[in-house]
Amino acid sequence: MSAKGKTWVVVRREFLGTIKRPSWLIGTFGMPVFVGLYAGLIFLIGTTAGKMDKPTGKAGVVDQAGIVRFEKGPIAMGDVPDEAKQAMDSAVAMAGSSGQGASGIVKRLLAGTEFLPFADEKTALAALEKKEIGAVYVIPADYVASGKITAYNPSESILSEGKLAQVPLRRLLVKSLAADTVPPDVVARILNPFDIKTLNKGKDGTWVERGIAEMVRRIGVPLAFTVLLLISIMTSAGAMIQGVSEEKENRVIEVILSSIDARSLLLGKLLGLGATGLLQLAIWLTMALLPALMLIAGLALSPVIVILCLAYFVLAFLLYGTLITATGVIGTNAKDMQQYGMFWAIGAAIPMPFIEVLLREPNGTAARILSYFPLTSAVTMMLRIGTGDVPWWEIPLTLGILAISVSITIRFAARILRTGLLMYGKRPTFVELFRWMRQA
Amino acid sequence: MPQLCIENVVKAYDGKLAVDQVSFEVNGGEVFGLLGPNGAGKSTLIRMTMDILRPDSGRITVNGRPSTDADHDNVGYLPEERGLYRKQKVIDVLDYFGRLKGMTGDVKAKAQAALDRMGLGEWSKKRVDALSKGMQQKVQIVGTLLHDPEVVILDEPFAGLDPVNARMVKDLILTLKREGRLVVLSTHQMDQVEELCDRIVMIDRGRRVLYGTVREIKRRYAEEIHSTSGRGNVVVVDGEGDFETLPGVLSASSVGGAKKLTLTPELKPERFLESALGAGMTIARFEAAPTPLEEIFVHVVTSNTGAAA
Numbered sequence: 001m002s003a004k005g006k007t008w009v010v011v012r013r014e015f016l017g018t019i020k021r022p023s024w025l026i027g028t029f030g031m032p033v034f035v036g037l038y039a040g041l042i043f044l045i046g047t048t049a050g051k052m053d054k055p056t057g058k059a060g061v062v063d064q065a066g067i068v069r070f071e072k073g074p075i076a077m078g079d080v081p082d083e084a085k086q087a088m089d090s091a092v093a094m095a096g097s098s099g100q101g102a103s104g105i106v107k108r109l110l111a112g113t114e115f116l117p118f119a120d121e122k123t124a125l126a127a128l129e130k131k132e133i134g135a136v137y138v139i140p141a142d143y144v145a146s147g148k149i150t151a152y153n154p155s156e157s158i159l160s161e162g163k164l165a166q167v168p169l170r171r172l173l174v175k176s177l178a179a180d181t182v183p184p185d186v187v188a189r190i191l192n193p194f195d196i197k198t199l200n201k202g203k204d205g206t207w208v209e210r211g212i213a214e215m216v217r218r219i220g221v222p223l224a225f226t227v228l229l230l231i232s233i234m235t236s237a238g239a240m241i242q243g244v245s246e247e248k249e250n251r252v253i254e255v256i257l258s259s260i261d262a263r264s265l266l267l268g269k270l271l272g273l274g275a276t277g278l279l280q281l282a283i284w285l286t287m288a289l290l291p292a293l294m295l296i297a298g299l300a301l302s303p304v305i306v307i308l309c310l311a312y313f314v315l316a317f318l319l320y321g322t323l324i325t326a327t328g329v330i331g332t333n334a335k336d337m338q339q340y341g342m343f344w345a346i347g348a349a350i351p352m353p354f355i356e357v358l359l360r361e362p363n364g365t366a367a368r369i370l371s372y373f374p375l376t377s378a379v380t381m382m383l384r385i386g387t388g389d390v391p392w393w394e395i396p397l398t399l400g401i402l403a404i405s406v407s408i409t410i411r412f413a414a415r416i417l418r419t420g421l422l423m424y425g426k427r428p429t430f431v432e433l434f435r436w437m438r439q440a
Numbered sequence: 441m442p443q444l445c446i447e448n449v450v451k452a453y454d455g456k457l458a459v460d461q462v463s464f465e466v467n468g469g470e471v472f473g474l475l476g477p478n479g480a481g482k483s484t485l486i487r488m489t490m491d492i493l494r495p496d497s498g499r500i501t502v503n504g505r506p507s508t509d510a511d512h513d514n515v516g517y518l519p520e521e522r523g524l525y526r527k528q529k530v531i532d533v534l535d536y537f538g539r540l541k542g543m544t545g546d547v548k549a550k551a552q553a554a555l556d557r558m559g560l561g562e563w564s565k566k567r568v569d570a571l572s573k574g575m576q577q578k579v580q581i582v583g584t585l586l587h588d589p590e591v592v593i594l595d596e597p598f599a600g601l602d603p604v605n606a607r608m609v610k611d612l613i614l615t616l617k618r619e620g621r622l623v624v625l626s627t628h629q630m631d632q633v634e635e636l637c638d639r640i641v642m643i644d645r646g647r648r649v650l651y652g653t654v655r656e657i658k659r660r661y662a663e664e665i666h667s668t669s670g671r672g673n674v675v676v677v678d679g680e681g682d683f684e685t686l687p688g689v690l691s692a693s694s695v696g697g698a699k700k701l702t703l704t705p706e707l708k709p710e711r712f713l714e715s716a717l718g719a720g721m722t723i724a725r726f727e728a729a730p731t732p733l734e735e736i737f738v739h740v741v742t743s744n745t746g747a748a749a
Contacts (some may be wrong), residue, residue: 003509008538017528252523255583258490259512259540420494 005266010260010268011275018276027235028280032287058114059165060124060136065143068117069176075194076112078192113165115172128152134161137169144177200360223386226352226379228281229313233348236277236317237324240269244325244421253421257407262421264412270321270410275315309382309394315402316378319409320344326413329420347375355383362387371398374405441468442503442514442590442622444489448467449498451484458484459495460646464623466639467591471617473633473640473654474626477741481646482626483520486593489624490517502591513542516589520596520626522580526569530555531570534583541587554582558608573600581609585616592616593624598632610636631736642740649740662731665739666705673703674729675712681721688712698725 018024043101061068061305116133118124126134136152143149173193180188181331199207321345332339351358351370360369362384370380377398384390444466451459459481473502476482481713487493487678489500491507525533534551555564558578561572571579577600585592594613598606613636616623617623626659627639633640634654646655650657666672671690678698684691688707693700705713716723 005542006540009536013536013539246525247523250523251519251521252525252528253519254487254492254519254521255523255537256540258494258515258517258519259537261491 003074003261006260007264007268007271010265011272014243014269014272015275017275019279022240024239024276028283029287032284040387056131056134056161057111058116058133058307059161059169061120061169062118062136062138063122063369064141065139067144067176068115068172069179070115070117071172071175074112074114075172077164077167078169078171090244113161113168115165115169115426125152128154134196137165154233197304223383226382229316229378229382231319231346232274232277232281232313232317233324234342234345236273236278237321237345238342240273240321241328243269243273244329244417248329248421258420261414262418263361264408266322266325266410266414266417269325270318272311274317274321277317301387305385308385311399312378312382312402315399315406318406319374319378322406322409322413326409326416326420329417344375348379350376351379353435358383359387362389363391372401374402377402441620443467444591444622445499445501445504446485446489447501448500448697449485449488449495449500451481451488451495457646459643460489461498462641462642462643462646463498464648464651465695467620468622469617469620470638471623471625471636472676473637474643475628475633475640475641475650475737480643482643483595485643486519486624486626487515489593490515494702509538510542512593513592514589515593516584516587518584518592518597520599522577524568524580524583525578527567529565530560530571530579531564534579538586542590543587543621547586551582551586554586555579556620558582558680574602574605577601577657578605581612585612589621590623591622593626595626596628596730598627598629621628625746630732630737632731637689638684642737644741650712650736657736658730658733661736661739663705665731665735668739668743670705671702672703672705672707673709674700674731675703676700676725676729677716677723678725679716679721679723681716681719683716683721686715688715688717700729 038225057074061070085402118127118136119134121138124133124138127133128136135154138150138152140146140148140150151162151166153160155162174191175187178190182190197209199209201207244253247256260268283392324342327340327343354366354370357364358370361367367380367384370376371384381390381395381398385395446465447463449459449462450457462481462485464472474482474485484493488495491512500507501607502514525536531548531551534555535547538547538551550563552564555561558581559576560575560582563575563579568576569581581597592670597609597613601609610632613623613625625633627633637654639653640650640657651659662673672688676695676698681697683701685690686703688701688711690704692702701712703709713723713726
C-alpha cells in the first residue's frame with residue numbers, strides 16, 4: 001500500500017479513536033452545558049441581587065447651605081459619546097433579554113438620579129426608611145467653605161444608590177455653584193471639557209478618522225479565530241502528545257514504525273487529530289448557535305476573511321502540532337513530554353501583547369516582522385486582515401512561508417520522531433538532536 | 441521464494457559502532473537464527489532490516505533489490521519489546537496493525553479467524569489489558585502474521601510463554617518454514633535454536649563471529665573448545681563396568697541410569713569405545729554427545745578475540 005494510503009489509515013484511526021473516547025465526548029458536549037450552567041448561575045445571582053436592592057432612581061438632599069438649584073427629572077452620569085451610547089443601548093438590549101439583575105444596574109447607570117429637596121434630616125431619613133428614595137445627602141451651612149457633605153447610604157455595595165448617585169450629585173453641585181456667575185455654555189464645557197476625534201495616518205499617507213468601535217467590529221472574527229487557534233493547539237496537541245507518549249511507553253511504536261514511515265505517521269496523526277479539533281469547534285458552534293449568531297450579527301463577517309482565517313488556522317495548527325510533538329518525543333515519560341511540548345504553545349501567543357500596536361499600525365515594522373516569522377505569522381495575519389489594510393501580496397507570501405515551514409518541520413520532526421521514539425529512558429543532548437535531524 | 445541479503449552493513453551511534461561490516465543471507469523455506477549476547481547489535485540489525493533505521497553504509501536487499509514499501513508490507517515483525525494498545529479491544533488493535541500493513545476489506549473477520557486458531561476467539565472483544573501476559577504475547581504473534589507475510593522476523597518469540605504455548609509457537613514456526621516463508625529467529629534460548637534453526641549468524645559487539653549451518657558450526661567449534669578448555673568430548677555410556685577408571689576420562693556424572701563422561705581433548709569417542717570393549721566391559725548404549733550450541737555461544741563470547749568468522 002502506498003504511504004498516502006497508510007496515512008489515511010492513521011487519520012481514520014486517530015479520528016475515530018479520539019471521538020469515541022469518553023473524555024472527548026464529555027469535553028465536547030459538556031463544555032456548552034457547563035458554559036450554560038455558568039451563565040445561568042450568573043443570571044440567578046444577578047436576579048436575586050436586583051430584587052434585594054431595587055433602585056428608586058431618587059435621592060434626598062437636605063440643603064442647609066441654600067445653594068442647590070434643584071432640577072426636574074434625573075441628572076445623568078455624564079455626557080455620553082454617541083458611540084458609547086450605542087454600545088450601551090445594545091448592551092441593555094442583550095441584558096434586558098436575559099434578566100433584570102444586570103439590566104437593572106445598566107439602566108440605572110444610564111438613567112441617572114433625580115434629586116429631591118427635604119427640609120430636614122429627619123423627614124429625609126423617614127423617606128429613606130420607607131424606600132421612597134435610595135440615599136440622603138446633607139449639605140451643611142459651611143459647605144462652600146469646607147466642601148464637606150454627609151451621605152446616608154443604606155448599602156456598602158459599590159453599585160448601591162448612594163454610590164451611583166455621587167456622579168450626578170457632583171454635576172448638580174457644579175451647575176448650582178456656577179449658575180449666576182458663569183455663562184451656561186461654559187458650564188457645559190466645565191462638565192465635559194472635550195469630545196475627541198482622532199486621526200490616524202492611512203496607507204496612502206493621508207489622515208483618516210478611524211473609530212475604535214469600527215475596528216473592534218472588523219477584527220471580531222479574526223480575533224475569535226485566534227482564540228480558537230490557541231485553544232485548539234493546546235487541546236489537540238495535548239491529545240497528540242498523550243497518544244504518542246502512550247505508544248512510546250507501550251512500545252507499540254516499534255510495530256507501527258515497521259509498517260509506516262515516520263513522516264506519514266506524523267502527518268496522519270496531525271490530520272486525524274486536527275479533524276477532531278475542527279469537529280469539536282463545529283459542535284460547539286452548533287450548540288451555541290443562538291448566542292453565536294447574535295455575536296456574528298454585530299461583527300463584520302466576510303466569507304473571504306473566514307476562508308483566509310481557516311487557511312491560516314490549519315497551517316498554524318500543523319506547524320505547532322508538529323513542533324509540539326517533536327519536542328515532546330524527547331521526554332522519557334508522558335509528563336515530561338507534555339511539559340516539553342507545551343513550551344511551544346507560548347510561541348503562538350507571542351503576538352497577543354502586541355495586539356494594540358498591530359491594530360494601530362497594521363502595516364508597521366513590528367506587524368511585518370511578526371507576519372513573516374512562521375511561529376507568529378498566522379495569529380498576526382489574522383489580526384491584520386481584520387483591519388482591512390494589508391497589501392494583497394502579503395497574504396500569498398505569508399501563506400507560502402507557513403506552508404514551506406510546515407513541510408520542512410514535518411520532515412525534521414519525522415527524523416526526531418523515528419529516533420526519539422525508539423530510544424527509551426534516556427534524554428538526548430542538543431548535539432544528539434542535531435545529529436538525529438541530519439540522519440537520513 | 442523470498443530472499444533477504446545483508447551486505448557489509450555498518451551502523452554507528454555517537455561514533456560507536458553498533459553494527460560493524462555484517463553480512464549474511466537468508467532464504468525462503470529456512471529458519472535462520474540471529475544470535476548474540478545482549479547489546480550485540482541484534483536489535484539495530486533487525487531495525488535496519490525493517491527500515492526503521494538506515495544503515496550508515498552497506499546494503500540491505502529483499503529479493504535482490506533495495507526494499508520498497510511493498511516489501512515492508514510483506515514482512516511480519518515481532519519486536520522484542522512487545523507493544524499493544526492496552527486500553528483497546530484486541531480485535532481493534534489487530535485491525536489497525538493489519539491495515540497499516542496494507543490489508544483491506546474485512547480485516548476484523550480475518551483477525552477473528554486467526555484468534556480462533558490461537559485459541560483466543562472469545563477474547564477478541566476484550567480490552568488488551570484484561571489479557572494475561574501469555575495471551576497478549578499470542579495476540580502480538582497473531583498481529584505479526586495477520587497479513588500473511590512472506591518474511592517473518594521474530595525477536596524472542598518464546599518469552600513469557602508456558603511450555604504448551606511455546607510448543608504451539610514452535611509448531612507455527614515450522615509451519616511457516618514448510619510453507620516456504622523466510623523466518624529470522626532471534627533468541628537467547630539455545631535449545632530452541634538447535635531445534636528450529638537451519639542456519640545461524642552470531643553477532644558480538646557489532647561484528648559477525650559465527651555464520652553457517654548449525655551442524656557445521658558445531659563440528660568446527662568442538663575441537664577449538666576442547667583445546668582451549670582442556671576438556672574433550674562428552675560421551676554417555678550405559679552398561680556395566682567402571683568406565684570412569686579408564687584412561688582419558690576427566691570426570692564423570694550419572695544421568696538417569698547411565699554415566700556421562702568428559703574425556704581428554706585428544707581422546708576420540710570411538711577410541712574410548714574400543715578401550716572400554718577391550719577392557720571387557722559390557723555396553724548397552726553408547727552416545728557421543730555433541731557440543732551444545734550454548735557452549736559454543738559462551739565460548740565465542742568469552743574468548744572473542746575479534747577474529748570474525
